[in-house]
Amino acid sequence: MLMIGDYGIPERSLSHCVEVAEQLGKKLGGTAPRVALARMLGMSERGGAFAAKIAGMRSWHIVHGRGTLRLTTAGQKAAMPRSVTEKTQAMRDLALSVPIVGQLAGRFASWPPEPVDLELALEDITGEDIASIRSVLKSVSRVLEELGQLISLGSQHELKESSTVGIEASRIIDRDPWIEISLGNTRISMPETAANLEAAILVLRARAGNVTRL
DSSP: OEEETTEEEOSSOHHHHHHHHHHHHHHHTTEEEHHHHHHHHTOOTTSHHHHHHHHHHHHTTSEEOSSEEEEOHHHHHHHSOSSHHHHHHHHHHHHHTSHHHHHHHTSOSSSSOOHHHHHHHHHHHHOOOHHHHHHHHHHHHHHHHHHHHHHHTGGGOSOOOOTTOOGGGOEEEEETTEEEEEETTEEEEEEOOHHHHHHHHHHHHHHHHHHHHO
């Protein structure tokens, strides 16, 4: 984890870490010794790549434990959600559990913030000099870019769907490496991963079900 003052910055994306958590949840029941998870992933328990995956999940508060890894409450909801809404809320909760993200969340009207605005905000929050901030600015920007849609959901913690909008108004736009779904006034933007593609399909299926019932 990168550090700026007293604040840590995750070096692995939230979506990537949730993908690993999904395997821990679905294949190992959400709790497993490190060695079991490493074997399931086809990695060495003592290898640097595996250690980086575990550190990434810890930095987002997806797992806890040392010898035995366990999904946190939010980690379990993100990895094994009962609905798209639950996954979205859990992902947002995980994002905001990182102090620097929580501090930045309420400062900008749109996400991700412009680099100049982000630089000033980080200087104000951390109290660090501008040289230190610029050394990690790209890393912070990369993290915030992925989290933009989650943060912009605001305190609602959920996706609100209008019953007046039909499936014909929905669309998935492939803009590698991102997916966008437009449902009336609601827009969802996510990195293109297997987990997020599955979530996108669930959103459209749910929308189709709502239209059928109208």
